[in-house]
Amino acid sequence: MPVSWTMLIVLALAVAGFFVTRGRAVALADGDTRRLHSRPGYYGWNAALLAAVPALFVTAIWRFFWPGTSPTLISVVALALALGGIAFALSRTSPAFRARNAVESIVKALLILCSSIAILTTAGIVLSMLFETGNFFSQYSWTEFFFGTTWSPRFGGGSQLGMLPLLWGTLYISLIALVVSVPIGLFAAIYMSEYASPRLRSFAKPMIEVLAGIPTIVYGLFALITVGPMLRDYFAQPLGLGSSGSSVMTAGLVMGIMLIPFVSSLSDDIINAVPQSLRDGALGLGSTHSETIRKVVLPAALPGIVGAILLAASRAIGETMIVVMGAGAAARIGVNPFEAMTTITVKIVSQLTGDTDFAAPETLVAFALGLTLFVITLGLNIVALYVVRKYREQYE
Structure with missing residues (x-):
């Protein structure tokens, strides 16, 4: 299965998990959302994020570091993670579950990850230049490079x-x-x-x-x-x-x-x-x-x-x-x-x-x-x- 199809299926499962978990939270509260710790949407978002984020993250890392891996294996692992995330969210769903806190923690982790990507990218660029520059100066005189006029x-x-x-x-x-x-x-x-x-x-x-x-x-x-x-x-x-x-x-x-x-x-x-x-x-x-x-x-x-x-x-x-x-x-x-x-x-x-x-x-x-x-x-x-x-x- 192509990886693009796998990603679309994962997103579809996340959407399905949102509505299923949201409906389960309302049902457990007997239709009275005031009995829930958080608004019903937070329960749905908890399931959607647990389904989509790990699966998409693992897929991206796998394709980046091991591009020769079989797409079928990647698809099986991604779909298993998505289904596992939905099942875990459903098992935790209850009127007393702090869904809003869980969603905010996931979003905070995603923001930290995005910030870390920018920092790590900068560090990677600098380190790559430093290593290759070191290789260059091992073959060519640094004084001739910095002070040469030709x-x-x-x-x-x-x-x-x-x-x-x-x-x-x-x-x-x-x-x-x-x-x-x-x-x-x-x-x-x-x-x-x-x-x-x-x-x-x-x-x-x-x-x-x-x-x-x-x-x-x-x-x-x-x-x-x-x-x-x-x-x-x-x-x-x-x-x-x-x-x-x-x-x-x-x-x-x-x-x-x-x-x-x-x-x-x-x-x-x-x-x-x-x-x-x-x-x-x-x-x-x-x-x-x-x-x-x-x-x-x-x-x-x-x-x-x-x-x-x-x-x-x-x-x-x-x-x-x-x-x-x-x-x-x-x-x-x-x-x-x-x-x-x-x-x-x-x-x-x-x-x-x-x-x-x-x-x-x-x-x-x-x-x-x-x-x-x-x-x-x-x-x-x-x-x-x-x-x-x-x-x-x-x-x-």
Whole structure:
């Protein structure tokens, strides 16, 4: 029996168990639900959860860790667990049974499980990167990786895997993107929250947020076809700075446009959350509208604004498609924004795709690069947390 059918049968048994157990509880109370400790629905939910949760959990674990197991065996075990759960719920059903407490305990356990999955997933990602990074450094010098200025992987031997050109390209492109997105997004948020009429706000905010829903491949095509040639023809070539449409500036500008809604939408929500009493107090003391925004509203909203900027920075650091199509794949260190460069994420993809030897340092370097990105992002979070705590103490 296919596993999908087994899951549907388990859910059907859970539904049946709900109504059967609920009806049994009412019958034991002689139709007077006031004699029951809990409402009748809790007795039904107790049976449904005991039937569905263990069966579905065991099925998922079994299929994940032992995918070669016979589907028939999995189906038999799952159905046995579902029927056993219903039978156990029926045996416990009585007017004095604390069904509500039992259901709440099961739901609490499920919530803890969901929280644990998120934590364990993060730990698994970090551990996998650490182990594979350790394998990489056992084959390649860590000093050459962290301080090398040449990126030239060769699977036949003689590779130079210095990450500084990739790190420079990542930070350079991300910086340009933030220079574009943070002022525009923050000023848009200030206007929408403090100056715009409700009618204009109801139209402008959704239009800005549309930018967040555009696929990154579309932004990449926009960078490749429109922005890149425009910068080359009107700026790079006339100034003698380059003749390629793929450049740091191309990727940075397009990425900055993509990040505008991340900054504006979150900043707008944070600014609107500032208590109106702070504005009224500043205006009552004689401050102008602009002075109130600069000296009261923005400092009070600064922790949230820092969070929005951090989200935009993390998004910029992890972007791939726009960089591939807009900035090229050249690993170099330079200050000319009209030259082609690349980022860490692009090289992670390139090193892990294709028919490659997974045990080779040229492939394992992708995990070292990923761990580097993780450390950078962690550093951004620590800095943001420091700023948030510092200013939160002043306004709570």
